[in-house]
Amino acid sequence: MDVFLTTWKTNFLPPFLEPLLYLVAMGLGFGVLIGQVVYEGQFIDYIKFLAPGLIAISIMNSAFFECTYGSYVRMHYQKTFDAIIATPLSIEDVITGEILWGATKSLINSLIVLAVVIVAGLASFPGLIVIPFIAFLTGLMFASLAMIFTAIIPNIDSFNYPFFLLITPMFLFGGTFFPLSVLPSWGQTTALLLPLTHTTNLIRDLSFNMLLPVDLIGLLYVALLTVITFFVSVHLMKKRLIK
Amino acid sequence: MRAVIRAERLRKTFDSLVAVDNIDFEVNEGECFGFLGPNGAGKTTTMRMICCTSPVTKGMLEVLGMNVTENPREIKALIGVAPQENNLDPDFSVLKNLTTYARYFDMPRQIAQDRAKGLLDFMHLKEKADVLIPDLSGGMKRRLIIARALMNEPRILILDEPTTGLDPQARHVIWDKIRELKSKGVTVLITTHYMDEAEQLCDRLVIMERGKILVEGDPKRLIDEIIGMGVIEIANPSKELELYLEVRGLASERVNDRVYIYTHDVDTVNRDIMSNFSITFSAMRKATLEDVFLKLTGRGLRD
Numbered sequence: 001m002d003v004f005l006t007t008w009k010t011n012f013l014p015p016f017l018e019p020l021l022y023l024v025a026m027g028l029g030f031g032v033l034i035g036q037v038v039y040e041g042q043f044i045d046y047i048k049f050l051a052p053g054l055i056a057i058s059i060m061n062s063a064f065f066e067c068t069y070g071s072y073v074r075m076h077y078q079k080t081f082d083a084i085i086a087t088p089l090s091i092e093d094v095i096t097g098e099i100l101w102g103a104t105k106s107l108i109n110s111l112i113v114l115a116v117v118i119v120a121g122l123a124s125f126p127g128l129i130v131i132p133f134i135a136f137l138t139g140l141m142f143a144s145l146a147m148i149f150t151a152i153i154p155n156i157d158s159f160n161y162p163f164f165l166l167i168t169p170m171f172l173f174g175g176t177f178f179p180l181s182v183l184p185s186w187g188q189t190t191a192l193l194l195p196l197t198h199t200t201n202l203i204r205d206l207s208f209n210m211l212l213p214v215d216l217i218g219l220l221y222v223a224l225l226t227v228i229t230f231f232v233s234v235h236l237m238k239k240r241l242i243k
Numbered sequence: 244m245r246a247v248i249r250a251e252r253l254r255k256t257f258d259s260l261v262a263v264d265n266i267d268f269e270v271n272e273g274e275c276f277g278f279l280g281p282n283g284a285g286k287t288t289t290m291r292m293i294c295c296t297s298p299v300t301k302g303m304l305e306v307l308g309m310n311v312t313e314n315p316r317e318i319k320a321l322i323g324v325a326p327q328e329n330n331l332d333p334d335f336s337v338l339k340n341l342t343t344y345a346r347y348f349d350m351p352r353q354i355a356q357d358r359a360k361g362l363l364d365f366m367h368l369k370e371k372a373d374v375l376i377p378d379l380s381g382g383m384k385r386r387l388i389i390a391r392a393l394m395n396e397p398r399i400l401i402l403d404e405p406t407t408g409l410d411p412q413a414r415h416v417i418w419d420k421i422r423e424l425k426s427k428g429v430t431v432l433i434t435t436h437y438m439d440e441a442e443q444l445c446d447r448l449v450i451m452e453r454g455k456i457l458v459e460g461d462p463k464r465l466i467d468e469i470i471g472m473g474v475i476e477i478a479n480p481s482k483e484l485e486l487y488l489e490v491r492g493l494a495s496e497r498v499n500d501r502v503y504i505y506t507h508d509v510d511t512v513n514r515d516i517m518s519n520f521s522i523t524f525s526a527m528r529k530a531t532l533e534d535v536f537l538k539l540t541g542r543g544l545r546d
């Protein structure tokens with residue numbers, strides 16, 4: 001517990017502001033044009049459809065940003081990892097701490113977005129009570145995934161690649177801004193490979209109180225990807241740092 | 244005397260580069276032990292293996308009776324490390340750097356706070372407790388790194404070039420503190436490029452080069468055995484003088500336009516030379532560890 005608290009740095013401003021801006025701009029703006037969308041056979045107000053997607057985005061952005069740029073700065077520029085592994089802690093402890101911290105940031109930021117969503121009446125009990133747990137869990141997944149890039153990246157500018165090739169496509173096609181059912185079937189299948197799609201689905205279905213079989217698959221996907229990316233990232237980090 | 248660090252045929256390679264090449268040494272409890280050697284000799288690499296932050300390639304390395312490969316956590320809890328490279332946290336204040344570090348040792352908050360304050364006092368950093376790291380001078384940073392290494396009240400303190408880049412005052416403060424710690428029974432391991440520092444502080448030392456240990460021993464004895472009592476330095480020696488030195492069997496070394504004569508009997512040798520040759524410049528001085536170092540490792544620059 002103690003480990004990740006130490007990496008506490010007070011800079012969690014933008015990651016929740018961005019989704020809130022989208023909520024206003026897209027939700028209110030587009031909402032007027034679009035009106036309602038069909039999701040899982042039901043007609044839903046666009047802004048209500050959009051809100052869970054933005055919670056998911058805030059989860060993804062927070063953890064991914066923290067465990068790429070944030071971790072890289074601590075590792076490479078501030079040599080914090082070197083300082084810590086001279087104490088009884090090991091590199092596994094350090095990476096675990098970073099990932100827990102990334103997930104904690106996802107939790108904090110998504111709670112802020114969630115609070116706005118609740119106030120705006122866009123999510124309902126009791127499903128929304130589970131959302132913070134899902135936020136933390138999927139936060140762990142995005143943090144571990146980010147840590148893999150941090151372990152292999154040659155310099156800080158190279159983070160452009162995972163952001164452009166992974167985060168931006170997920171942002172747009174992860175079931176966030178439109179129902180995936182409008183995509184051709186190959187598009188839907190591809191979207192289901194993306195971690196954000198499952199995050200969005202889980203959170204959306206929870207905020208609508210409609211758990212579907214696909215959500216269990218989503219949960220399994222999240223658990224599995226988290227475990228795999230966690231071990232891969234620890235392994236790669238050891239390779240990078242232990243010489 | 245009990246050995247607190249034992250290395251046998253210790254070896255470390257980075258791909259094809261041999262950084263530490265089958266070295267043996269023992270560090271005894273309560274002594275100050277030095278690692279000297281030119282850049283790239285393998286000092287830091289050896290230190291990092293002792294600190295359990297760099298895996299041993301081959302050989303045996305024991306710290307406080309425990310193997311570095313098997314018990315890194317236990318060993319790291321009992322040693323204090325001040326690395327060559329500054330890795331203080333720039334986002335935290337001086338005091339917070341110490342208390343945060345203490346958390347990694349699972350130290351109760353109150354104890355950490357008390358110790359941190361005590362150590363800031365000890366290292367003359369009390370007034371700087373609330374200052375951020377980027378606002379410290381180089382000497383203050385080095386002192387803080389040593390203070391940080393002392394947070395867990397280590398039995399062995401490992402200092403990798405603690406005084407590099409510091410002014411004479413700051414160096415003397417650090418020397419005083421090292422002596423004070425030694426008198427409290429802390430074993431100190433130190434690397435340095437300052438020969439006077441090693442001569443002043445170390446009970447025993449090794450001189451390394453290209454991963455190997457060239458000599459080991461008490462600095463006074465090494466000077467005595469390898470160089471002698473004193474050195475006579477003569478500028479622009481004539482061919483005749485060099486021949487004379489050879490015939491008399493005097494240990495000497497020619498470096499550019501100077502010749503250095505190493506001898507136990509500086510006065511007599513100097514008098515003889517002065518009466519037989521016309522010398523434009525000569526100087527006599529006590530032999531130092533620097534003479535030993537240069538004689539053993541040569542005068543060429545390392546790449």
Ligand SMILES: Nc1ncnc2c1ncn2[C@@H]1O[C@H](COP(=O)(O)OP(=O)(O)OP(=O)(O)O)[C@@H](O)[C@H]1O
Pocket residue numbers: 243257260261262280281282283284285286287288289327
């Ligand atoms: N992480 C590393 N990867 C590859 N080679 C390394 C690494 N660390 C050290 N070396 C090499 O090992 C050799 C010994 O380096 P080391 O840092 O131990 O020297 P040193 O005696 O501490 O030198 P200095 O006085 O300059 O600090 C050098 O040739 C160095 O280039």
Ligand SMILES: [Mg+2]
Pocket residue numbers: 286287288327403
């Ligand atoms: Mg070094």
